Amino acid sequence: MVRRGLLLESGPQRRLALGGFINQLGTAAFLATAPLYALRVIGLPIEQVGLGLGVAGVVGLLAGPPVGHLADRRGPHGVFLVTLLIQAVAMVSLLFAHSFVAFTAAVAVTDLAGASGGAARGPMIRRFGGDEVPRFRSYLRSAAFLASTFGALAAGAVIQLDSGSAYRALILANALTFVGCAAVMLRLPRLEPLPAATASDRWLALRDKPYLAFVVLDGILWIQGEVVTYALPLWVVLHTHAPRWFTGVALAVNTVMVVVLQVRTSRGIKGGRGAGRATRRAGLAFLVGMAVIAMASDLPGWAAVAIMTAGVAVHTVGSLWHAAGSMELRFRLAPAHAQGQYSGVFGIGMGLCYTVAPALLGLLCLGWGAPGWLVMGGVFVAAGLAMPVVVRWAGQSRELGV
Structure with missing residues (x-):
């Protein structure tokens, strides 16, 4: 992958990265403000807000494999553009939602189209990434992290204003980001479908043990992404003597490290064995980082800040290794002609992780305290140690370079 400075060389990779940045910018801002919009503007009770968002999340998980298969057979470019336009329309419809049913329907369609778009985008990442998919995907992750940071800042400004007009303006802006992403994607070369091996490949990914x-x-390992963004802020406020502003510092450390180091970390992680070893190292790093964070509960404020900063840094190193290994295996384990279908199944795993993460981290890390951080770290270690075994199992039926 050729770069000029911090930017990709002009071409399909740069357009795909730019489109992803625009998309994530609006999505991050919307996700941070959607519950408050439902509460403050629509006037829904908190129970209905949670239920609506939960239903929408489950609906979104179901779309990936069938739409991914459609992208494999019809070509990913057109399918991805349709999902972006559907998301734009769904966002605009949210402005006219005045009931629980209307709110849930608008968010569910958004999540459905978003999951579908992720499945359709997978084949484009694989084919435009060529022989450097792990590095290219790492670049995309860095760009997405940067976009999420800017989106969170925008959401913070809207939350500070806390007015109906501000929330509506953000929703409209999010709709425009989908249109902007589609405009960038229009310039991508069209990818022709690859021939399927057999007619029975429709549910191939779901039969691939x-x-x-x-x-x-x-x-399981992707739950680590919620440790810094969800568990740590609550841990700081409820269980340590550290100042509350440290939560912003921790997020900044995590973001800067990912943006600056993700591409570099992905170098050399090629093939199933390399990805499996990186994932194994990641699990161990998560345990060390979480153990260090857990030590802060009984320390004075300044010492808690120092030790948790170190813990966040170690945890982020683990997330860099995990992301690089995950993206290598995500594409390497999938047949070339079924990348969309496999991306859809991969998206289900990601979606379930983000659904389960708050409750699991709340139960262990926040409810149990320091021992819970160690238990969660042990879960990450076990998953990391098991990954090379799965890679070898997969290598018995496909060519992985293991």
């Missing part, structure tokens, strides 16, 4: 095992283990 090694890949499903990978999705389960990888989904």
